[in-house]
Amino acid sequence: MTNEALLTVIQRRLREISEVQHALARERAWLVAQTTPLRMFSKLPSVVLAEAEAQGIALH
Numbered sequence: 001m002t003n004e005a006l007l008t009v010i011q012r013r014l015r016e017i018s019e020v021q022h023a024l025a026r027e028r029a030w031l032v033a034q035t036t037p038l039r040m041f042s043k044l045p046s047v048v049l050a051e052a053e054a055q056g057i058a059l060h
Contacts, residue, residue, distance in 0.1 A: 027057050 001009075034048050052058075 030057060
């Protein structure tokens with residue numbers, strides 16, 4: 001593999017990692033925003049899960 005090809009592969013992988021990190025940061029921010037209502041029992045966990053699914057966030 002040439003240096004240029006190797007550099008291209010590394011750059012592509014770094015872009016993929018960056019995209020995943022961005023998605024995780026968004027998910028984390030959303031989860032933090034949900035913490036207070038859950039602690040105060042102003043939202044049911046089932047409601048929070050439904051909202052997460054509606055936003056395309058898959059909780060494991």
